[in-house]
Amino acid sequence: MHKYIIRRILVFIPMLIMLSIIVFALAKAAPGDPFTGKILDPTVDPEVFNEQREALGLNDPIPVQYFRWATSMAKGDFGESMYYKGRDVQSLISERIVNTVYLGLFALVITLVVAIPIGIYSAKNPYSPLDYSATTFGFLGLAIPNFFFGLIAIYVFAIKLGWFPAQGTISNIHITGFSEFLNRIHHMVLPGITLGLAGTATYMRYMRSEVLDVLGSDYIRTAKAKGMNDRNVLYKHTLRNAIIPIITLMGFEFGALLSGAIITEQVFSYPGLGTLFINSITNRDYPVIMSITLLLGVAILIGNLLADIFYSIVDPRIRYD
């Protein structure tokens, strides 16, 4: 098992190098550079930007630029943002990543807490009124665009009822300690639900069909024939088998957690990685694009590794040597 994990982690390295080359090439292939969009200011002499391009090495051949970036990356230096003058990429990302991870986890918890019990219930009582309403809710959840749901939520719960704050992550800078935590959670409720909505629907549908599937299988019939009670059949045999696809889903979710939720972040002015990523692409902020992509790559690889490890825990038949 340990060997397996180490082997998997070693394989990450060539994958990430490949990923970085492809993303670098793509980013450079996009027309323009960090200064092209800026030049629409008639009081600024475009010559100024050429000088800055030169200073940043943007006029060098692309392979040279890639190797310069890769060497500093290998030394652990993510470089300096080309758009946010004087800011290094590390500080930009670390400032946002906290918000993003909190919000992602919050949404995930909401998703799981809501989706799994309902999914199980629906499977155990298929075609019951609750199953039908859960299905309806599920399709609605998938069908309603995030930004629309977010806007409605802000209008009703923040502006009309005033229960939750409409924007941002914290009321002000002076809140500290436990009340800071509460304040942040308070700010997270609306974006968290908005973000978790589609996930909830997906997980619920998955859970329902998996449990239904497993419930119909031979070994469950055997377990029941042995005289095992329903409760034990459900928890000991059914769930363990039904949970595997959910783990696969969550492996992906781990990466999605970091990529942030661009639309939700924007509707709630919630400064996260998603917005940073979009802006860095718009502004051709190459060092930031590269760092975030690599970060996402790492997160997805780790998420998958974790998922594979969990498989072996949940399902003893799966072994890695």
Add this chain to the structure above:
Amino acid sequence: MNRAFRRLLILLVFLCMMGFLLVACNDDGDEEGAENEDTTENTDDGEEGKEEKAESGPQAGGTLTGAMYSAPAGMFNPIFYEEAYEANILSFTHDSLVSQNESLEFIPSLAKEWETNEDQTSLTLKLEEGVTWHDGEEFTAEDVVFTYKSMSDPDYVSAGGIRTAYVLPLLGYTAYSSGETDTFEGVVAEDDYTVTFHFEEPNINPLYYASFPIIPEHIFKDIPVAEMPEAAESRDAGAVIGTGAFKFTEMVEREQYILERHEDYWQGTPYLESIVWKVVAQSVMTGLLESGEVDFIADPNGIPPADFETVQGFGNIEIIEQPDFGYQLLGFKHNHRTSEDVEAGALEPDNWVPNEKLADPKVRQAISYAVNREGLVEGLLYGRGQPINSPIATQFWAYDDAAATNYNYDPEKAGSMLDELGYVDANGDGFREDPEGNEWVLNLDYPTGNELREKTAPLLKQQLEEAGISVNMRQPKEMTAYVEELTNDNTDWDLYLLGWSLGSADPDPSGLWATKAAYNFSRWNNPESEELMQKALKAPEAFEQDYRAEVYSEWQTVFSEDLPALLLYAQNSLWAYNKRLQGVEPLPYTMYQDAHLWWVNDAN
């Protein structure tokens, strides 16, 4: 391993798709030329403020919440900032030597009086005495020298500075900025409260160059210019020091920016305790204005025209509506550059290749008559704007409505003009062919990023096609990609859409329309226009504003006849503030004027 590899591939494909998607259709809204600190102001609502003042005098205290749609990039050093979002905050924290009044004349600020020498090669300013920085140090002429010296520093541009326009005409700039000499002659302190600007050549608008915000020497003197952008003094709340009415004291980065009053402000202690800037999504803005969570929204976006009536209906909100200095245009590519010139980055009018499809000015005029500009203003701006006829903002003394041809919507005239020129539908396909009977299709390109402009393109296509002009409207491009193609114009572009946001300092149009200006994307090459633009800037005649106004009036005639572009409309700025806020005296270019006199009627 295999599975993981497959997933990585999926991820890659996904990322690529996302990348392309974003490049193809991103929507940011603020890509147009950043506003400058020398921008604008206006005056409709001043009286109302005064009336209420009479009822009950200003009260001290209270907090005001302002909103912006996008977070500042985080650069709070005036000599290095780029975006209008920082400018919002800097206009409260920093002062300049001179400011502008509602007729756009320069008026005293940190400098109380000034005089120029005979040939306007130098400008001597007397500074206010007893002005203190936020940290209590005194403001002197040395700070002024330091500010301009830093902007002329050899490392200034490579460190990311872009405001060289303010120092270029200074005496000895080239020698100092190239590192040839260590003596900076451009701005000299005569004594603690007297400073002189020396110019290389007679300068027709010297006060413009003195209008840049001043930074403190005692804070930055030990920081090399190359390291200024990353210094805490340029970006951290509490460490940013200015002479303005408010201090930048706290921030929750990308969410809230908190300004507190500067007790020792040289024009008197501000009434307001603090001003909080919040970053707010545009989609919820109106709701927050109504609920009172946000008190004001102004530059750089204000409220969208579509929301005007809604906001007006709230009852608790005052709206300031006045024309903007910028405009949107439909550009005609007069010439294209050759591939060699594009490659070399050269602007050589002699090598330019005329665009035969639009070569005749009469054709451009006919096209202009076919465009329903009033209709665009009504339909897209809900009437909150106006068609303009010359590329000089109507607020300027140089604007001359009578000089420019007004291309009123007249499809019949457009049609008959084209008929006369021989552009007729010879093959019966519903569209006109050129006089030789060849197919005549005009390519129309436009960028994303401004929703109204995006909606303009299909309307233009429709209007032109009604006049029988075949238009090939292409997919819109993301701004960065668009500007690149607009610049590297060895292409088949004919018509293009673009918007400019412009400052209030001077109406000189040569930055955009001079033949060799990089921003002259039409590649307009008209000797007459060229001569007039230079004439309007030529000392000593141009020291007289009336003389310049006359020349510009002639120039506007040339512009509107030769049509490097048809100006579509100037949008009105729509700034909104809660009626609890009193004492707002907007200027044509900004609402953030004399903020130390702002007060709220519910402070106690």
